[in-house]
Amino acid sequence: MSTTPISSQTPIAIHWFRRDFRFDDNVGLYHAVSGEYSVLPIFIFDDNILSELTAKQDRRVDFIHRAINSLKKKLEEKGSSLLVKHGKPLAIWQELVQKYTIKAVFTNRDYEPYAQARDKAVYAFLKDKGIDFTGYKDHVIFEKNEILKKDGTPYSVYSPYARRWRERYEQHPPQIYGDALEENNFVPSPPLAMPTLANLGFEKTDGDFPPPVLQESILPDYKTLRDFPAKPNTSRLSIHFRFGTVSIRKMALMGGALSASWQNELTWRDFYQMIIFHHPRVVTQAFKPKYDHIPWRNDETQFKAWCEGKTGYPLVDAGMRELNETGFMHNRVRMVVASFLTKHLLIDWRWGEAYFAQKLLDFELASNNGGWQWASSSGCDAAPYFRVFNPSSQLAKFDKELVYVKKWIPEYGTPDYPQPIVDHKMARQRAIDTYKQALATWQG
Numbered sequence: 001m002s003t004t005p006i007s008s009q010t011p012i013a014i015h016w017f018r019r020d021f022r023f024d025d026n027v028g029l030y031h032a033v034s035g036e037y038s039v040l041p042i043f044i045f046d047d048n049i050l051s052e053l054t055a056k057q058d059r060r061v062d063f064i065h066r067a068i069n070s071l072k073k074k075l076e077e078k079g080s081s082l083l084v085k086h087g088k089p090l091a092i093w094q095e096l097v098q099k100y101t102i103k104a105v106f107t108n109r110d111y112e113p114y115a116q117a118r119d120k121a122v123y124a125f126l127k128d129k130g131i132d133f134t135g136y137k138d139h140v141i142f143e144k145n146e147i148l149k150k151d152g153t154p155y156s157v158y159s160p161y162a163r164r165w166r167e168r169y170e171q172h173p174p175q176i177y178g179d180a181l182e183e184n185n186f187v188p189s190p191p192l193a194m195p196t197l198a199n200l201g202f203e204k205t206d207g208d209f210p211p212p213v214l215q216e217s218i219l220p221d222y223k224t225l226r227d228f229p230a231k232p233n234t235s236r237l238s239i240h241f242r243f244g245t246v247s248i249r250k251m252a253l254m255g256g257a258l259s260a261s262w263q264n265e266l267t268w269r270d271f272y273q274m275i276i277f278h279h280p281r282v283v284t285q286a287f288k289p290k291y292d293h294i295p296w297r298n299d300e301t302q303f304k305a306w307c308e309g310k311t312g313y314p315l316v317d318a319g320m321r322e323l324n325e326t327g328f329m330h331n332r333v334r335m336v337v338a339s340f341l342t343k344h345l346l347i348d349w350r351w352g353e354a355y356f357a358q359k360l361l362d363f364e365l366a367s368n369n370g371g372w373q374w375a376s377s378s379g380c381d382a383a384p385y386f387r388v389f390n391p392s393s394q395l396a397k398f399d400k401e402l403v404y405v406k407k408w409i410p411e412y413g414t415p416d417y418p419q420p421i422v423d424h425k426m427a428r429q430r431a432i433d434t435y436k437q438a439l440a441t442w443q444g
């Protein structure tokens, strides 16, 4: 390939990377490079999203920046490049159609409400210019309406959804696509400039991300050990699924062969993506409307203690400190801290959800919202309201030797460790009574 800049007259296709940062088994990209026109891949640092982030050192932005840089370098080794833009997507598209002769645009679908609205606007704009904008399923195994009840409506209960998911998975195992780099159908281009983190208003972080590799050795015991936060038996792939730095299809095939229980977690992920697609109102409202009538206490001092991991309940505090320090929290502990916030402290699940959204490296609106609504009992297939996790029994069951607790709470067992901010027995009963009364008096 020569590396003369593409002229504005050269007809090209564009692949728009969003949460699919890889060349291998990337459905939209594979279709793009298999088409008639050479492909200019692009990425947009979306100002609508970045402007909502408050911390200058945001590991997610750093992760994206590194991932994009790595894609760009690989393209440059092939004599091409990646066009990286910063701004509002529609405005960028208005600029791109002026600059290039775009014949087709490819992307992978995103099911969150903001992304759906953004893509609808871009689709309408491109259509008006006579440019096809095609989305592909890449982020999930089954999407939208692929798993439906017999009456053709979407499921809201997990178990029958999962049964149908599994049947369909067995009938139609995921198809794997090739490596787009090997197709060699990218536009020749000199290396293009890319905004630095500072240009974007951010700073480098100490982000130490898990490798995008499924450690098969964790899977045989996944079912029995997945709930123990001190054990290394979960995959830590969530950040990679979030940003598409690994293929969900490949992982489902690989992991599913060794652990049905692990694959079941990918089904939960699909379930929540399907729920948010069909019920975008869950972003702000309880899935079950009557749960929007719980009179939350919303005590700000207690919320602060929860955020800082100073509630006096060791499993809760260890989890929150793990989150604050690393951006990760083990799933069992996420359930315990979320139950504690919404039930013991009677703080609106949306407060906890927003705090997680700010801190989690793997933050994904659909799974985070689903997890919080599950814990607060307001969700589609949630824990019943009278199920209040006992943080001390959870500790005794899942971190008996206090390995996890001591790792994250160095002052544990010393007078510096706080006393419980709330009495478990009282708080449990208060939660049950409050929920019961609110639900009984709801006039929906």
Ligand SMILES: Cc1cc2nc3c(=O)[nH]c(=O)nc-3n(C[C@H](O)[C@H](O)[C@H](O)COP(=O)(O)OP(=O)(O)OC[C@H]3O[C@@H](n4cnc5c(N)ncnc54)[C@H](O)[C@@H]3O)c2cc1C
Residues within 6 Å of the ligand: 226, 233, 234, 235, 236, 237, 238, 239, 241, 242, 262, 265, 266, 268, 269, 272, 329, 330, 331, 332, 334, 335, 338, 356, 360, 362, 363, 364, 365, 367, 368, 369, 370, 371, 372, 375
């Ligand atoms: C309150 C709460 C908030 C959560 N917020 C998020 C979030 O923002 N982003 C996120 O990816 N997960 C979220 N989860 C789900 C789960 O905690 C994480 O996916 C998991 O801890 C990630 O670790 P892992 O990759 O080692 O998981 P593994 O146990 O190895 O599971 C494999 C993959 O399955 C998916 N998965 C696992 N559990 C769930 C689940 N309960 N729901 C949906 N998908 C699941 C993830 O993609 C995960 O990487 C949340 C759970 C709760 C209770």
